[in-house]
Every structure is written in structure tokens, then in C-alpha cells.
Amino acid sequence: MSSTNRASSDDEFIVVREILSRLGDKWSVRVIHEAAGEPIRFTDLKRKIERSTPISSRVLTRTLKQLERDGLVTRRVYPVVPPRVEYRLTELGQQFLHHAQEIMGWTMEHQTAFETARREFEAQTTEQ
Template identity: 50%
Template sequence: MRPEHKNVPALPPSPHGGENCRAVASVLARVGDKWSVFVIMMLINGPQRFNELKRKINGISQRMLTLTLRGLERDGLVTRTVFPTIPPRVDYELTDLGRGLAQPVQALGKWAFEHLPEIEGARTSFDARSGKD
């Protein structure tokens, strides 16, 4: 049996439990996705057209770029503006919310670039210890 502790205040409910955790996880899944990070970084300096983004983001397929932009738009991070020209011109731009995310994304990208040699060295050492080629 546990002894009773009369003078110990009750702990507040954890913000990491239940519905809050799932909601935050869904946001982190979007903003932590590699393609979302690349799109946000490309849009930091202003609006871009779809094909500009596709050209600048090496390795992204047209379908993946479409899905990524749609997800970012759904989450309120990107706006899509269609201009009534022939053919129609579509620009993508960060919203205020997206611009707020741009700074942490840039910091993460900078950190990754600066630590890439250390990370590659750690991977090589790990693979050698694990018997991977």
C-alpha cells in the first residue's frame, strides 16, 4: 500500500497526453516533412510559381510538390493565388504563419549543413560497428 501524502499538490494534466499529443504530432509531421521544409525555404524570399519550385527543389516529383503545397495550404502556411491569364498563372507564397515558421526552418537547415561532416562521420562509424557496407 502507498502512504498518503497530504501536503503534495496534485500535478496538472500533461499537455503531451491524449488529443493534444496527436494534434501536435500532426503539425510536426507536416512541418518536419523534408519536402515541406524545402518548399518553405524556397518561399522565404517571396512568391514563386509551381515550375520555379519544381526546378529549384532537386528530386521532387510533380505529384509530391502538388501534395506538399496542398498540405501547406490546408495548414495555413502557404497561399495559392491564381491569375486570370492564358495559361493561368499560379503563385505560391508563405502566409504570416508560414513566415513565422521560416526562421526555425532556416535555423534547422543551417544546423544540418554545419554538422553534416560530424553526422556523416557518426554514420560511417556506426555502419562499420554494425557490419553495414
């Protein structure tokens, strides 16, 4: 592979790693899940998330900005006082959610196999 092709390939993998990191971070999938459906206001989104886990406004704002930057969420500001802001999943965000749910389902389906493999690994590591 030439250095030009390698650079292009590395650039592509950077984007892949960044987007896959959304699956692994603490908040992105949760925010996307709760934002699915009709447009939702910031405070309503925060309230939905906090039914099970507290999230600060700062963390939610940062997560929404990252998701907006990646094209997964859109933000609409209405010119009223006080300002009204709504968030909505984009088509890309809906597709992301679908794939995230498939991965979560697959993980849950194979949870016992993961636990067994981990126990076996730990037993082998302890024996050595």
C-alpha cells in the first residue's frame, strides 16, 4: 500500500473510531434512544434520562453537541423568549440507533457466553 493510500485509509479509520466511540461512551446511545420519535426539548430529554440515571446539564449539552456535529441529531432554536430549543434524530441518527439496538440485543443474547469466557480466562490466568 502506498503512503498516499495509507494516509487516506488512516483518515477513514479515524472517523470509524470516532463514530464507534459513540457506542462505547456512557451517554450517546442513551441520549439517542431517548431523543427518538418526536422532537424533544432539552429539559424533557434530561428528565427522561434522569428517570434511571442522573446526568448534568453540562454533560447532556456536550453529548448533544457531539451528536449534532456527527449528524446524528439536529437542533432547532425557536425565536421566542425564553428561547425554545428542540432536538430530533436525523435519518442517520435513526439508523445509528437501529444498529446500536442490534448490537445491544446481540450482546444480551450472548451474555452467558461472555461471562463463561471471562470465568475461564480468569481461571487460566490464576493457574499460570
